[in-house]
Every structure is written in C-alpha cells, then in structure tokens.
Amino acid sequence: MQDINDLKQLQTMVRTFCDKRNWKQFHNPKDLAIGMSVEANELLDLFRFKQNEELDAVLQNKKEAIANEISDVFFYLLRFSDLYDIDLFDAFLNKLKINEQHYPVDKAKNNNNKYNDL
Ligand SMILES: [Mg+2]
Structure with missing residues (x-):
C-alpha cells in the first residue's frame, strides 16, 4: 500500500532531477500546466485514428509508450504541486x-x- 510518504519521495526525486539541471527557471505555473497538457496529448496521440475495436490492441502493443506518457503527466503533477505548495x-x-x-x-x-x- 502506497502512502503520502511515497508521494513526497517522488516529489523529492523530481525536485532533485530538476535542480541538477537548473530547470526551476522554466517552471512557472503556466509552463508546467502547458507541459502537463502536452504530455496528456502525447498519450492521446497513441490512440489517434484507432477505432474502438482496436483500443485493446493499442493498450497491449504500446503499453510501454503509454506508461511513459502517463509518467510524463505525473512528473508535471508532482513538479507543479511541489513548487506551488499544493x-x-x-x-x-x-x-x-x-x-x-x-x-x-x-x-x-x-x-x-x-x-x-x-
Ligand atoms: Mg512524453
């Protein structure tokens, strides 16, 4: 069972990742929200032009890419909430x-x- 400490640990990992690259200067709330949206759209793009009956195959065949895009969205959620005290x-x-x-x-x-x- 995951708990709040796991979430805070992930936020700390994201903070460390960004601090090492000096990225705070790029992480105003607008640009973090844009990043979140872009990543959500990258997830959506994996399903573009697929019919309902093809969705299960996409889930199976592109599972790693889907997991990566979901993680990208989560990265921005963690970063936004960490930087802006949510x-x-x-x-x-x-x-x-x-x-x-x-x-x-x-x-x-x-x-x-x-x-x-x-
Ligand atoms: Mg991405």
Whole structure:
C-alpha cells in the first residue's frame, strides 16, 4: 500500500532531477500546466485514428509508450504541486469527496453525463 510518504519521495526525486539541471527557471505555473497538457496529448496521440475495436490492441502493443506518457503527466503533477505548495494527496482526497457529491451513485450509476446534467 502506497502512502503520502511515497508521494513526497517522488516529489523529492523530481525536485532533485530538476535542480541538477537548473530547470526551476522554466517552471512557472503556466509552463508546467502547458507541459502537463502536452504530455496528456502525447498519450492521446497513441490512440489517434484507432477505432474502438482496436483500443485493446493499442493498450497491449504500446503499453510501454503509454506508461511513459502517463509518467510524463505525473512528473508535471508532482513538479507543479511541489513548487506551488499544493498538497497533492490532500487535494486529491478533497476532489474525490467533491466528485462523490457531484456524482451520487443513485444518479450516476451507468450514466456518464456531467454532474450538472444528471
Ligand atoms: Mg512524453
């Protein structure tokens, strides 16, 4: 079972990686958000032009590339939250609670509408 200490350890590893390269100068919140979005789009690109019936094959055949892009997104999440003092663990738990309120099981089960359309 992972816990908050593992998350903080990963943030420290990212910080060390960036400090060694003197990258803080490039890591304002806008550019970190752009980086996160770019990496999410690199993940999306792996599925581009694939039909629904091809998605399982993409998952299998490009698993390493997918894992790399997900990790790139995670890198930016860790870096953003570390530099701009957001407790990612608490923020995630808080947002999960909000989502539980937005998507009550009796309304959201088997329904993928956004919460304001439930
Ligand atoms: Mg990437």
